[in-house]
Amino acid sequence: MTNKFKKLLTIMLLTLCCFSAQSQSAVIDSLPKSTLDTVPADSIGRYINSIGADIDSLRNKISALGTMVQNRESFDTRVRDTVQMKADVSIPDPQHADTLHITPAMIARQKHEQPVKEFEMDLKGVKFVPKGQWVTGISVSYSQSTQNDYQFLILQNISGDTYSFKVSPMLCYIFKDDMGAGGKFSYTRSLTKLEKADIVLDSETNYGAEYLYSLAHNYYVTGIFRNYFSLGQSRRFGVFTELQLKLGGGQSKITTGSGEDLSGAYERNFQLGVGLAPGLAVFLSNYSAIEVNVGVLGFNMTQTKTINDRIYVSRRKSQSANFRINLFSITFGVAFYI
Numbered sequence: 001m002t003n004k005f006k007k008l009l010t011i012m013l014l015t016l017c018c019f020s021a022q023s024q025s026a027v028i029d030s031l032p033k034s035t036l037d038t039v040p041a042d043s044i045g046r047y048i049n050s051i052g053a054d055i056d057s058l059r060n061k062i063s064a065l066g067t068m069v070q071n072r073e074s075f076d077t078r079v080r081d082t083v084q085m086k087a088d089v090s091i092p093d094p095q096h097a098d099t100l101h102i103t104p105a106m107i108a109r110q111k112h113e114q115p116v117k118e119f120e121m122d123l124k125g126v127k128f129v130p131k132g133q134w135v136t137g138i139s140v141s142y143s144q145s146t147q148n149d150y151q152f153l154i155l156q157n158i159s160g161d162t163y164s165f166k167v168s169p170m171l172c173y174i175f176k177d178d179m180g181a182g183g184k185f186s187y188t189r190s191l192t193k194l195e196k197a198d199i200v201l202d203s204e205t206n207y208g209a210e211y212l213y214s215l216a217h218n219y220y221v222t223g224i225f226r227n228y229f230s231l232g233q234s235r236r237f238g239v240f241t242e243l244q245l246k247l248g249g250g251q252s253k254i255t256t257g258s259g260e261d262l263s264g265a266y267e268r269n270f271q272l273g274v275g276l277a278p279g280l281a282v283f284l285s286n287y288s289a290i291e292v293n294v295g296v297l298g299f300n301m302t303q304t305k306t307i308n309d310r311i312y313v314s315r316r317k318s319q320s321a322n323f324r325i326n327l328f329s330i331t332f333g334v335a336f337y338i
Helices: 003-030 033-038 041-087 104-113
Strands: 134-152 155-176 179-200 206-230 237-256 263-283 288-293 297-308 312-323 331-337
Touching: 155 206, 155 331, 179 237, 206 263, 237 288
Parallel strands: none
Antiparallel strands: 134 155, 134 331, 155 179, 179 206, 206 237, 237 263, 263 288, 263 297, 288 331, 297 312
């Protein structure tokens, strides 16, 4: 509201006050004396009072109009302050307060000052093995075979029997959700008894062996690190990757012939290996699961010392690295989660 409009309202209020004070005398003076003599005094008074009431009503309406104008001015001021804080621009002339002037430079500045939010991948997973659990289990494997005059390709007249046995207990602690560390201990034993066997290349070339005996024992200590993943949102089926660090050794003896033709060798070996063995875990209940894992990646180093007939000493060192599925390294076991 402008200053001119305020002054106009003030002048109108003062005029009404003066008019109300002089209204009665002005009305009386305007009437002829003959009329005043004939008209009762009570009627003249009521007429003058009705004029005063109309003037008071008009004064109240003008006062209410002034209050509405003041409220409108206060509202416009608050709106201008809000727009100025949000857009950080100066408010133009009050008569153009309803129009906000936005320039291309202001839009470019807003785009430039807009903060860049970091992108975060929203990956949802199921907690498969919670923190604080102990995982213990054991895997056992055993195989045995017997041959009697068995023939296979160039191998003929094979007679003998073999067996192998392996046991491997495990203990692992889940130090973080779906992550655990622990160890394994493995013992393997293998025995081969071959009474006779012939290698026939053609009708004139063949080789034979008799009374071959081999017995081997090996011990391994393996440190493991496991990371579990659930299949989809399942809490029963999951996979894990197992990183293995193996250290161990063993001994074996091999003899051939019999009687005076007996010859033998004694071996001691040391092994160091690093491997990766993914696996599958299927929970049968909340505390037990069946596990199957297979080695796919590994590095192995073996040192062997051999003593032949207690006279000749030889040493052999071998290293190997592979990235393939080794069917002979597939192990089945039962694990308990407590």
